[in-house]
Structures are given as structure tokens and as C-alpha cells.
Amino acid sequence: MNPTKQTIIIAFALFSLFFGAGNLILPPFLGYNAGDGWIWVLIGFTISAVIIPILAIYGHAKLQGTMLDFANKVSPKFAIIYSILIYIISITLPSPRTASVTYEMAVEPFFEISSLGLSSIYFALVLIFVLNRTKVLSIIGKFLTPLIVLILLIIICLGLFTEVESFRNSIFNNSFVEGILEGYQTFDAIGGVVVGGVIVISLSLQGKFNYEEKKKMIAKSGLIAGLGLFIIYGGLIALGAHNSGELIIENRPELLSTLSLQTLGNIGNAFLSVLVALACFTTAVGIVTGTADFVKGLMGNSQRAYIITGIVGCVLGVLMGQFDVHYIIVVALPALMFIYPITIVLIILNVVPEKWASKLVFRGVVLATFIFSIPDFLKFIISEEKITPIKEMIPFSEYSMGWVLPAFIVFVLLNVLNFRNKKTDTELT
Structure with a gap:
């Protein structure tokens, strides 16, 4: 065929x-x-x-x-x-x-x-x-x-x-x-x-x-x-x-x-x-x-x-x-609200070029996504009033998207760190 x-x-x-x-x-x-x-x-x-x-x-x-x-x-x-x-x-x-x-x-x-x-x-x-x-x-x-x-x-x-x-x-x-x-x-x-x-x-x-x-x-x-x-x-x-x-x-x-x-x-x-x-x-x-x-x-x-x-x-x-x-x-x-944010970042990390998706980046972004999606998950389990103070501190959390900005920031920071480490290793050699 x-x-x-x-x-x-x-x-x-x-x-x-x-x-x-x-x-x-x-x-x-x-x-x-x-x-x-x-x-x-x-x-x-x-x-x-x-x-x-x-x-x-x-x-x-x-x-x-x-x-x-x-x-x-x-x-x-x-x-x-x-x-x-x-x-x-x-x-x-x-x-x-x-x-x-x-x-x-x-x-x-x-x-x-x-x-x-x-x-x-x-x-x-x-x-x-x-x-x-x-x-x-x-x-x-x-x-x-x-x-x-x-x-x-x-x-x-x-x-x-x-x-x-x-x-x-x-x-x-x-x-x-x-x-x-x-x-x-x-x-x-x-x-x-x-x-x-x-x-x-x-x-x-x-x-x-x-x-x-x-x-x-x-x-x-x-x-x-x-x-x-x-x-x-x-x-x-x-x-x-x-x-x-x-x-x-x-x-x-x-x-x-x-x-x-x-x-x-x-x-x-x-x-x-x-x-x-x-x-x-x-x-x-x-x-x-x-x-x-x-x-x-x-x-x-x-x-x-x-x-x-x-x-x-x-x-x-x-x-x-x-x-x-x-x-x-x-x-x-x-x-x-628990599994979808993690799934989305895994999909994106598997799509971007390899140089931007090291193991460290995978781990850091997934961890950040998990932590900052917890309030979106908890609001269905406990009273939303109890987690409102936390949600107010997280950008876009009122839209159940509190994980987006932290995940992006961690992605950028870890890639900058990886780039600097590679540059340093190159200079040393």
C-alpha cells in the first residue's frame, strides 16, 4: 500500500x-x-x-x-x-x-x-x-x-x-x-x-x-x-x-x-x-x-x-x-481538572524540539502544572470559599487555568538554565 x-x-x-x-x-x-x-x-x-x-x-x-x-x-x-x-x-x-x-x-x-x-x-x-x-x-x-x-x-x-x-x-x-x-x-x-x-x-x-x-x-x-x-x-x-x-x-x-x-x-x-x-x-x-x-x-x-x-x-x-x-x-x-492539565503539557513537551524538552524541563513543567492545578481540583472537593484566598494569588485561577502561567515560566527558566549550562560546558572544553 x-x-x-x-x-x-x-x-x-x-x-x-x-x-x-x-x-x-x-x-x-x-x-x-x-x-x-x-x-x-x-x-x-x-x-x-x-x-x-x-x-x-x-x-x-x-x-x-x-x-x-x-x-x-x-x-x-x-x-x-x-x-x-x-x-x-x-x-x-x-x-x-x-x-x-x-x-x-x-x-x-x-x-x-x-x-x-x-x-x-x-x-x-x-x-x-x-x-x-x-x-x-x-x-x-x-x-x-x-x-x-x-x-x-x-x-x-x-x-x-x-x-x-x-x-x-x-x-x-x-x-x-x-x-x-x-x-x-x-x-x-x-x-x-x-x-x-x-x-x-x-x-x-x-x-x-x-x-x-x-x-x-x-x-x-x-x-x-x-x-x-x-x-x-x-x-x-x-x-x-x-x-x-x-x-x-x-x-x-x-x-x-x-x-x-x-x-x-x-x-x-x-x-x-x-x-x-x-x-x-x-x-x-x-x-x-x-x-x-x-x-x-x-x-x-x-x-x-x-x-x-x-x-x-x-x-x-x-x-x-x-x-x-x-x-x-x-x-x-x-x-x-486534575489529569487534563498534565496531559496537555505532556503533549506540548513531546511536540516541541528536543533541545527545549530535556528530562529536567519535563519534570519541572509537569510538577509546576500539578501543583498549580490543585486549587482547580480541590474546589470540587471542599468548599470553594476555603481555597479562594489561594486562587486569588494565582493568575487565571478564576478561569480554572491557574497552571498555565507557572508551567510556562518554569519551561522558560529551565530552558535558560540548560542553555547556560551547555554554554559553560562548551567554554570549558
Whole structure:
């Protein structure tokens, strides 16, 4: 297979892996709440839900290793702990959320069944597919994503060309920051760190391409996938804002269903709901399987570890999946405020030139990020009043971005120190 064709295949694979069905419900509601400030939330959302994840893919194109290599410069132990945390978060939040989205969009409007009953059946089926690996899901996935994208493009185009009331005023104090923070909920930066390693390994197993060829293919495919994500996310945010003046909507799944109903009618809406449910299911199977594979590798390729992890992942899915989407999104915030800043700086450090990303820089920047993101994490655990004095001393902390400036300052200072040390060593020799 020639590099161009391989690049296109990887681009479609990346788009499908990033384009989780749960993510579909985030952009329209973000645009709906932003109203006349939708451009700013689009810019913020693009940074955290498109640019950062694609940079993660580019970082993997440079490294061409595993997920553990992404954090290895901090220390091997840190890399293992970080990877374990990523997988724990994955099976306890985005995986159960797929069941919640399925229930609210595809089951509750048509059938009388409890959310607990649905999540139990849903993850029982997930477990069957996890324990009995098959290519059926990957084959379905190849058709699902194009169909969902086609329907969404129809909804976006039809919806944006209809006359509506004027846009509502934005409910956000800072639309740009809200866009960034909502982008956290896509989990795509985490997905980029995980998926990038899988793509690298898949290409390496083919044994057909050298380092530079793989680097160019992965980087180009990431750019193509990122452009696709931007078009869909941007269209959905604009559509939500476009309808903000006339609709009264209280939750994310309801808005997407309402917009599809307005443009496609009952049959089209039902068809979209079924596709979203299937896409959610394939996502859940992928997350649980990936987590089980990781634990299996840590445990000396133990099949028992794989089975136990699969069962635990599905039990957690049932427990969390019975809650509504909004609740899971709220519960996810503390974990995201803790892990996302670290993930973002790891991605950036793996992208910048090697001369600016020594082990010392990795360790210093990650440590600074961890320390200064603690207040953002704690405000969900303890009374915000208790940490207000601390937050007031940290620039941008009121926007849950208190880690940004310290991380940047440490990055600059440590690079200046490294440069001076190298200059001194050169002069001595």
C-alpha cells in the first residue's frame, strides 16, 4: 500500500476514534448557551478538543513508541502511574457516558425501561464483545461514522439556512474559557495520547515504512482528521447558537434530538438515534478492551488479568451508566481538572524540539502544572470559599487555568538554565 493511501486510511481511523458519539451532544449545547458569543466558544473548544488532541498524534509521530513513552521523560514510574490513571478515568467516565447517551437519545424516547436496566443490558453485551473479540464492530464502525457525519452535515446545512429568532445573550462570563473547559469533556486529549500509540504500533507491525515515512503519514493524517473534527464541531456549535433565541432546552441530548427532529423529521431522528446508539456501543467496547489489554500487558500477558479487567470495567459501566449524562459530566470535572492539565503539557513537551524538552524541563513543567492545578481540583472537593484566598494569588485561577502561567515560566527558566549550562560546558572544553 502506498503512503498516500495509507495516510487517508489512518486519517479516517483517527477521525472515527476521536469522533465519539458522546461528543456529539457537547458542541450544540455549548453554542446554544453561548448564543451571540459562539465564535469565542468555538475558538476555545477547538483548542482543547481539536488542536491539542491532534498535537498528541504529532507527538506520537515523533516518538513512535507506546503510550508509556509519552510520559517516560518524567520517569518510568510516573509513566506507569499516569497511564493507569488515564485508563481508570476512561472506564469510569467516558465509557459509562456512552450508555447514558444511548438511553437518553435512543431508548427513553421510544421504550419504557429504567436507566439501570438499560445500562445492565448494555454492558452485559459490551462484556460479551470484549471477551469474544470479533471484527464485526470494526466493520460496523467503517459504515457508522460516514453515515453519522452525512446526517450531521445535512442537519447543520438545513438548520443554518432556516430563519430563526435573534441569538440569545451568552450565559457565560468568559465564552473563550468555557469553550476550552467544555473541550475537556470530549476526553479527546486523553484519546490522542492513547490512540496515537496504537496507530504507531499498527504501522510498525506492517514493517513497510521507515521512521520518516511513518512520521509524515501520521502527522498528515492527524491534520486531515483535525480538519474534519473542526468542521463538524464548528457546524454544531453554530447550529446551537443559531437556535438559541427560540428553543428552551435543559440538557445536551435533548438539544441534539430536537435539532435533528426539526430538520429530518421523526424517521430521520429515529435513524440518527439508532446510529448514535451503535456508535456509543463500539466506543464502550473499544475503551474496555483497550484498558483490559493495558492491564494484561502489565501483568505479564495474563489472560486472567484481561478477563477480570473487562468484568470490572463493565460493572463500573453499569454503576455509572445508570446516571444521566449531565450528572456524569459534572462528576467528571474534578478528574478532568486534575489529569487534563498534565496531559496537555505532556503533549506540548513531546511536540516541541528536543533541545527545549530535556528530562529536567519535563519534570519541572509537569510538577509546576500539578501543583498549580490543585486549587482547580480541590474546589470540587471542599468548599470553594476555603481555597479562594489561594486562587486569588494565582493568575487565571478564576478561569480554572491557574497552571498555565507557572508551567510556562518554569519551561522558560529551565530552558535558560540548560542553555547556560551547555554554554559553560562548551567554554570549558
